[in-house]
Amino acid sequence: MSREFEIAREFEVDATPEQVWDAFTTGTGGWLWPMDAPEPREGGTGPFGSTVVTWDPPHRYTNRVANVEGIAEQTLNQLDYTIEPREGGRHAWVRYVHSGIFVEDWDNQYDGADKHTDFYLHTMREYLTHFAPRPVAFTTLDGPEASKAADALSTAVRGLGLAEDVPAGTTVEVRGPDKGLFPAVVDYHNPYFLGLRSDDALIRVFGRNHWGAPVGISVHDFAPGADAKADAAAWQRWLDEVFA
Template identity: 30%
Template sequence: MAKSFEIRKTIVLEATPEQVWRTIATPQGQAAWSPDPYQSMEGMDVEATENERLAVRTPEAANGAFHAFEYLVSADDESTTTLTFVHSGYLGDDWEAEFDFGELTGYGWDMYLHTLAQYLKHFAGRPASFVTAQGPPTSATPDSWATLENALGVAGPFEQGQQLRLTPQGLPALEGVVDFAYPEFVNFLALRTTDGLYRFHDNSVMGMPQAVGHYIYADIDREATEQGWSDWLARVFA
């Protein structure tokens, strides 16, 4: 598969450039929508023009791999802003995975940028905690997604706008609306509730376990909440 890649996405956001900038360029804002908001920026090459452009490039690894992320912010009018996002890079001289990194990662960015839009539309200004947990290695098989759905008390495929109630044993039930849906061949569940955006990922196509990545806009103990979801995944796939 190709080792060099470029993923380009454009989205119109219901927010001012200043609001968008705070959400993409500060740790507090990143916690509301991004895939790895608590990653250290140490060693990164960062270029920033406030309210206009943010570019971040990772250091080059021994195998030549690097990732570059660029955000271009452009005001449309008093209430909307266009964000252009580019993720490019090189996967390394020894990259041999069979899946198409650019395609799958592009689907991921569709979801994360949608999450950004949902935050700015429904939860803007509220403090955010990103809660993530991963199942055991036994959950990396293609049939594990059905097990996860069963443990939540639902069955897909899911449609955007669909009302759902999730019942993870040992955790509070979640009621809300499906706010994002992939094509049928991508197993994923996204639920918007009154206090957060909850995401359940089937990573088995990449040989990785089932996982959750939730954005909660309420006063919580993040570590305890992460442990609760981690324990739940361990029970589901015991």
């Protein structure tokens, strides 16, 4: 049965309103994933076939799409961003509202979207604080069928050489692809997601097994000369080995 939903968040970030606006509207993949930048006008075309409903840089941006392409469970999706200056324009306050209509499996769809929202917006703050506006090579991939298991995120965390209860803020040595080791900070960790920040990358591990999907990994690689295809191949090998 169709039901409306709304997910709202408010937060401050150590970035100017202009920097926040660019993060939300340029579609680089620096913190989320690459997407077409919106046409800079009301009535213009936005990402994923949406329409730009509000365009008031750097204060307000809204896009809306009906019959969301590739998502049978959703018939309406709207993203609304409000940005206000703080401390003389050196910082920004943000209100983010994701709303729409889910048409089936409402509780599971809402729970997944709600929890992903916190992780995505945290990643945006990490990007703005540590990496913007560096160029990025982005890749995202899913684990094999075995990564749908109930304990799959814990398996992935152990596969990285980390304790299952490692808290956010901990500096760690991570065991990545081909058993290579690299230093990183655990910037986010709860029962659903793990975020790692190295000097040159944001690595995000998604415990989508909680919603019946495979574990996913996204890599935002800011190293000079970063190769998204090489990152994808390396981390796919890692996923396949961990869940073999």
